[in-house]
Amino acid sequence: MKTFNSGNFKLEKLYLDSIDENGNCFIIYHAKLEFCFIRITFSELIFSDKNGIVIDKRTLKKIRKPLLNDLLIFYSHLLQIKGSWKRLEFALPLLSFKDGMKNELIWNCHHPKALTEIEYEETSHKGFGYGETINMTIKPWNLPIEELRWGRFLSENYTIIWVDWKGNYPQHKFFCNGTEYNDAIFEAERIVFGSGVFCLIFKEIIIIRRGKLSKIFMKMPWMKIFFNRRILNSTETKYKAKTTFSENGETKSSGWSLFEIVIWGK
Numbered sequence: 001m002k003t004f005n006s007g008n009f010k011l012e013k014l015y016l017d018s019i020d021e022n023g024n025c026f027i028i029y030h031a032k033l034e035f036c037f038i039r040i041t042f043s044e045l046i047f048s049d050k051n052g053i054v055i056d057k058r059t060l061k062k063i064r065k066p067l068l069n070d071l072l073i074f075y076s077h078l079l080q081i082k083g084s085w086k087r088l089e090f091a092l093p094l095l096s097f098k099d100g101m102k103n104e105l106i107w108n109c110h111h112p113k114a115l116t117e118i119e120y121e122e123t124s125h126k127g128f129g130y131g132e133t134i135n136m137t138i139k140p141w142n143l144p145i146e147e148l149r150w151g152r153f154l155s156e157n158y159t160i161i162w163v164d165w166k167g168n169y170p171q172h173k174f175f176c177n178g179t180e181y182n183d184a185i186f187e188a189e190r191i192v193f194g195s196g197v198f199c200l201i202f203k204e205i206i207i208i209r210r211g212k213l214s215k216i217f218m219k220m221p222w223m224k225i226f227f228n229r230r231i232l233n234s235t236e237t238k239y240k241a242k243t244t245f246s247e248n249g250e251t252k253s254s255g256w257s258l259f260e261i262v263i264w265g266k
Contacts, residue, residue, distance in 0.1 A: 009103075009139045010034040014066065016074060016085060017152075018116035018129035019256045023050040025208065025240050026083065026118050026125070027258070028074060030063070045079040047120065048240060052206045068110050072131060080121065085114035085129050089178070094132065095163055095171055097143075105136040105143070112152075112175075113159040128154035128255070130161075141230045143264075144168040149186060151259025153200055153243050158253045160200065160245070162191070167264075197248055202241035202257060210237040212265070233265025 013031040027046040033039070041062045047055045059078040066074050072085040087110075095107035111131030118125040130152045149164040158177060162184060165171035174184040174193055184193040191200045213234050243257040 008034070008036070009137060011134070011136050011140075013134045014131070015133070016072070016083070016111075016129065016131045017258055018083060018085070018118050018125065018127050019240060019258065020125045020127035021256075023206075023240065023242075023256065024048075024125050024127075025256075025258065026081070026120070026129075027208070027238070028079075028081070028083070030065070030074070032065075043076055043079060045076075045081055046208065046238075048206070048208045052208075054208060056209075068131075068133070072111060072114070081118065082120075083116060083118040083129075085111050085116050085131050087111050088113045088115060089159055092161065092175055092178070094161070095165070095173055097138075097169065097171065099138055099142065103136075103138040103142075105134065105138050107163070108133045108135070109161060112161055113154050130154065130258070145262075145264050147264065148262040149259070150262075151257055153245065153255060153257040155245065155253040155255035158245055158255075162259075199246045199249075200257065201244045201246070202239075203243070205239055205241040208238040208240055211235065230265045235263045235265070237261050 011031065011033050013029060016028040017026060019025040025048040029044040031042045033042065041060065043059050043063055045057045057079050061078050063076045066072050070087045075082045089112050092109040092112050094109040096105065098104045109132045114129045114131060116127055116129035144167040145165055147166040149162065151162050153160040161175045163171065163173040164186060172182060174181045176198065181193045183195060184191055189202050189205070213232055213236060238260045241257050243255055244251050245253045
């Protein structure tokens with residue numbers, strides 16, 4: 001299948017999530033893609049209940065773009081969801097990158113921690129949530145990435161967010177309550193940082209979604225024309241996990257983490 005490889009590219013992608021104390025997890029994408037002469041709006045809801053059962057809904061129908069205020073409201077009757085994100089902390093300058101052609105990627109973490117309330121299937125879910133927006137004019141297959149790790153841990157007293165970008169131009173961003181650390185060590189079930197003083201430990205890890213992006217696009221096969229083989233062969237794995245945060249071996253807080261690993265294809 002032929003892929004578009006020329007022309008202007010512009011992607012704006014809003015990501016929102018929320019998870020309640022029982023582990024009911026909501027992930028929302030709302031994206032606008034402009035490529036050559038084509039413009040597409042795309043929204044997706046991924047719901048993973050407390051038992052790990054996943055429901056995935058998508059729509060190409062336009063919805064009102066949420067305003068990035070202290071109180072962010074997302075509503076879609078097509079996805080049967082309404083949610084609010086009340087910001088608790090200031091935005092973080094998560095990541096920015098420019099290539100040699102003046103194309104750029106801006107990763108804006110505008111809601112690092114928010115109080116959330118989700119109305120879904122006539123049930124209300126309250127918890128902590130997160131929100132970010134990526135704006136990029138770089139075609140995704142031209143990004144110098146081999147592996148991407150992203151995640152967040154939110155609790156009453158702690159906000160921990162990380163982006164670990166491996167490739168020709170590595171980027172490492174790790175924030176704990178607004179303080180940046182540059183020594184995070186990633187392992188399968190924990191992250192150690194702050195010269196070994198601090199540790200996140202993941203327990204009862206549940207896979208929300210795993211597979212090649214080509215498989216994820218199976219419900220919308222025509223979307224494949226916008227991405228080349230490198231993107232379609234990339235593998236994404238999303239996780240949720242009960243998490244404890246410790247300092248010098250002493251537990252300071254517990255809550256839930258959401259994180260993902262994306263391995264770029266060849």
